Amino acid sequence: MKFAKRYQEILMTENFPEQWMICMVQYKKLKKLINPVVDELVNFGLLSLDIEEETTNSSAELDFINKAVSSLQLEAANQSKEKDIILDYEIEGSLEKFSTYVVVDSSDETRYNSIVSVLASPPPEENVTDADCTELTKTENMHKQIKIRLKNDFKFFQLLSNELLLLWALNDKLQEEINKELKFLSTILGTVINPTRKKNDLYIWREIFQLFVESKIFTESPTSKVCNDIKTIQEKFKNFTEKVETEFKVKKRFNLQQSSDFYVKFIHLNQFIIKLIYFYTINQMAIRKILKKFDKQTKLSAQEHFPHLLTDNINSKQYSALISTRGGAGVLSASSKPVILNVSSISRQVVYQFGAILFDIIPHIDDYTCPVCTYISYKPIRLDCGHVFCIRCLIKLQRMGQDGCPLCRQQVVLRACSENLDDKLAEYLKLYFPLETKEKQDLNESELVKERYQRVFKKSSDCVVS
Known part of the structure; x- marks a missing residue:
């Protein structure tokens, strides 16, 4: 099945909200704008059988072009064979206002003059626009360059840019809605887990959230990187809900309505977020597919240059959320490739928001365990270095004459006394x-009884009956 048909079927069958559908990538419309670009290149003499024959001479060259590893530097791909024409592609300016150029580097005087004559011919009056201007330069060597400002590719990228702006604006709005919903849920959660209430659901919600974190629904194990595979996310979430409802039996265990x-x-909030990630995933795929098709038909390198245009806006809050580079955010190197629609950022935002707004409301036992015995720090002793231990382990350390803190080695153990007891933390725990x-x-208490018994037993064994 062709991608255009599959793309349309997905958008229609998934029942995305109407607000989202307005922002979807118009793949078919973008596809129709490619043919005028091809015609324009043919009219300029930049897309001909000669060029196509040259590019088919080497499969490595063709792969080089289609993948857009760099701009169309055919001469560099096959230095042993001199080319009479080399195309490079430039996209300059900002996302809101940019220009596209084809730079023609020719060593063939006849070919060069032919292109110049085409450019010198006045176009029909109705087609005269700012996009028809050209710039001609000559290099110091035998090569001559022509810098051509195309018209029809500008229309293609203008539509694509507008759709990206819509997608980014939609993401900002939906992230605000998610944040607002999480804050609302946090107020409800604070009520149902309130430990001062005679009936509360503190422990069951601690178990549910612990399982949610361990399920790594929006992350990948074991690296904890964000997960981009929508099918994996859906499967993890399904397993999570099944375990909560069948093994945890939450409906029976909840004390409060x-x-x-x-x-x-x-x-429902998680289902909404997963649907959002799916929506952006298929739009990301549509953008990648249409740029690949553009490059394949025009022999240009939009996949390489258009994303670099986006990184000029990397400092904007609106743009930086959905643009990333493998070489580091906002930093482009020779090997780094920008990502136009970074779905990973949505998952990353979700993980952060869940943790900061919701999960942190319920204290976790791991944050309050004694580093020595790994049990909760019952009657916590806060040493002068700031580290906390349970009173039982501290007494054992003092009996052994160990003055160094087990964590930082500062000499603070032997001088610890009743004043080091953290009463507020003790009540909190x-x-x-x-x-x-x-x-x-x-x-x-069990250890104390055992120690007393051992002392008594030792004294009785030392007795001598005469």
């Missing part, structure tokens, strides 16, 4: 981790 309502909203605190308390 508000938690059930929150869960429904949380699932008791409030948000009542089960873990009780477990650690029981463990400490």
